[in-house]
Amino acid sequence: MRILLALDESARAVDEAVKLAAERGSGLTALFVQDTTWHDYLGSDWLSGSNARGGYIEWAAEHDMREAAGLPELLREKTRGIDFELKVASGRVPEEILKELASGAYDLLVMAQPFRRGLEVLRDTAAGLIPKLPCSLYLVREQKD
Amino acid sequence: MEERGFLGKLAAIVPGLAMMVVTLYLLKQVVEPWLAGVAVFGQKGYITKSIGLNYVLMSILVGMAYRNLLFRGSIPGWAAEGFRTTRLFIKTGVIMLGSLYTIQSLAKVGGLAIALIVAFVFGTIFFVMWMGKKLGMDRSMVGVMGAACGVCGVSAAIATSPGVKAKPAEVALAIATILGFGIMSMFITPPIGRALGLSDYQFGAWVGTGILNSGQVLATCLSFNPAIAPGTAVAYGEIWNVVRVISIPFVVFFITLWYWRGEAQEEHMSLWGILKSKFPIFVLGFFGMTALSSFDMLGKEGSETLHMLRDWMAWIFGIGMVGLGAYIDFGEIKKAGGAPLKIGVAAGTLKLVLSLVIILLFIGKEASF
Numbered sequence A: 001m002r003i004l005l006a007l008d009e010s011a012r013a014v015d016e017a018v019k020l021a022a023e024r025g026s027g028l029t030a031l032f033v034q035d036t037t038w039h040d041y042l043g044s045d046w047l048s049g050s051n052a053r054g055g056y057i058e059w060a061a062e063h064d065m066r067e068a069a070g071l072p073e074l075l076r077e078k079t080r081g082i083d084f085e086l087k088v089a090s091g092r093v094p095e096e097i098l099k100e101l102a103s104g105a106y107d108l109l110v111m112a113q114p115f116r117r118g119l120e121v122l123r124d125t126a127a128g129l130i131p132k133l134p135c136s137l138y139l140v141r142e143q144k145d
Numbered sequence B: 001m002e003e004r005g006f007l008g009k010l011a012a013i014v015p016g017l018a019m020m021v022v023t024l025y026l027l028k029q030v031v032e033p034w035l036a037g038v039a040v041f042g043q044k045g046y047i048t049k050s051i052g053l054n055y056v057l058m059s060i061l062v063g064m065a066y067r068n069l070l071f072r073g074s075i076p077g078w079a080a081e082g083f084r085t086t087r088l089f090i091k092t093g094v095i096m097l098g099s100l101y102t103i104q105s106l107a108k109v110g111g112l113a114i115a116l117i118v119a120f121v122f123g124t125i126f127f128v129m130w131m132g133k134k135l136g137m138d139r140s141m142v143g144v145m146g147a148a149c150g151v152c153g154v155s156a157a158i159a160t161s162p163g164v165k166a167k168p169a170e171v172a173l174a175i176a177t178i179l180g181f182g183i184m185s186m187f188i189t190p191p192i193g194r195a196l197g198l199s200d201y202q203f204g205a206w207v208g209t210g211i212l213n214s215g216q217v218l219a220t221c222l223s224f225n226p227a228i229a230p231g232t233a234v235a236y237g238e239i240w241n242v243v244r245v246i247s248i249p250f251v252v253f254f255i256t257l258w259y260w261r262g263e264a265q266e267e268h269m270s271l272w273g274i275l276k277s278k279f280p281i282f283v284l285g286f287f288g289m290t291a292l293s294s295f296d297m298l299g300k301e302g303s304e305t306l307h308m309l310r311d312w313m314a315w316i317f318g319i320g321m322v323g324l325g326a327y328i329d330f331g332e333i334k335k336a337g338g339a340p341l342k343i344g345v346a347a348g349t350l351k352l353v354l355s356l357v358i359i360l361l362f363i364g365k366e367a368s369f
Helices: A011-024 A037-042 A050-069 A071-078 A093-101 A118-122 A125-132 B006-037 B046-050 B055-070 B078-085 B086-100 B103-134 B139-150 B153-160 B168-195 B200-210 B215-223 B233-263 B271-280 B282-294 B304-326 B330-334 B338-360
Strands: A002-006 A027-035 A083-091 A106-113 A136-141
Touching: A002 A011, A002 A071, A002 A093, A011 A071, A011 A106, A011 A136, A011 B078, A027 A050, A027 A071, A027 A093, A027 A118, A037 A050, A037 A118, A037 B168, A050 A071, A050 B153, A050 B168, A050 B271, A071 A083, A071 B055, A083 A093, A083 B330, A093 A125, A093 B271, A106 A125, A118 B330, A125 A136, A125 B330, A136 B055, B006 B046, B006 B055, B006 B304, B055 B215, B055 B304, B055 B330, B086 B215, B086 B233, B086 B282, B086 B304, B103 B139, B103 B200, B103 B233, B103 B282, B103 B338, B139 B153, B139 B168, B139 B233, B139 B338, B153 B215, B153 B233, B168 B200, B168 B215, B168 B330, B168 B338, B200 B215, B200 B233, B215 B233, B233 B271, B233 B282
Parallel strands: A002 A027, A002 A106, A027 A083, A106 A136
Antiparallel strands: none
């Protein structure tokens, strides 16, 4: 069975997942989800024109992609000797994590708490996932700013 | 993703929109008249007039209850498209509001509005820059908070963020702060205005200057006095709102310039480019309606056309207010914190209090409208 690591800004969560995978001798999949929920979040903003709103949503998506660009190299470096793969998805973060877990290939999910990726900083990602999880969960505590 | 045709898109809007319309109908036509007849402390109309629990405030409250209680934090797929029309309703309403003015009346009150807005917008931006430096905050976040606190909350924050390279996660926290403060202002300012005996003119000028988010200025004015006619709170508040909206591209230019002057690497930008991409075009519709009204093309004051137009506006804004409430997610707002929260609360409180003091000291009860 494999470990699924939900990626956010946390380096600690990555280190913990890599450590666990090495100790257990299991494979590790890192999932990077590009948050696409800005469109809904800005729904109440009646003032800005579609250019300004669209410009921002584009900027947020580009920012996520730039963050993802350096990940493969960084993660491969950290996961030497471990069966590792990186997956990229886009959508609402908890939904994409659950979709990946639904494959049945995982027995453990590792993620940071609080989870910092796009609009998830405003949501309790882990609390929303817990009732629906088909596997165990390891939350890596992050210091608040 | 599955592509829908025009009819499919229209059908997707119906359930959510129907929910907003039915909600407003019940609140406006059934609940408010009933509440107006209930006697409290031996006084009929105490709830709707003295407490101010009119259909506008109830629409926002019910919208909030839908989002946070009924929908448990997120608008479900079947209603999402309908609720998304909120933006369209409020924008249409604001364009129609242009009919409350004439070019002459705008010229009379507009000068004061411009002076107050320019002073408060740039005063707030400088305050945020100063406080951000004191707190050791990231420059890009100072830029976003400066725009958000200075001009019009969410719109200004998203217009500025790409230019100052703000991280989306931090923009989300900044927006949560602004919305949280705006919601609080939306509920506390009408009772304060009534307690201080502010006129519609004074109240409109106060909240138009002092409240951070423009959507909430509109909601607050309508909550203070739901009447839509020349000389009401919404008529005055909206002049301030429109001046703020027009200032967005200039503020974005100023803040982006400030940001890049402090960075080693410079980025090319032009005011014209920012104006083209950030200018809210619907404002032209607002002025178009003012022009029609100035030449009596919508009928004289008291005409059937104007009466009908104002009646429509009440319904259009009412539907928009249900939607506005439904986009308020307490779970998300609760997550606001850190330096953006400190700056937002400090700048927001200062702006609200200082603008009230100026209104009380220098603005008379009646405008020469």
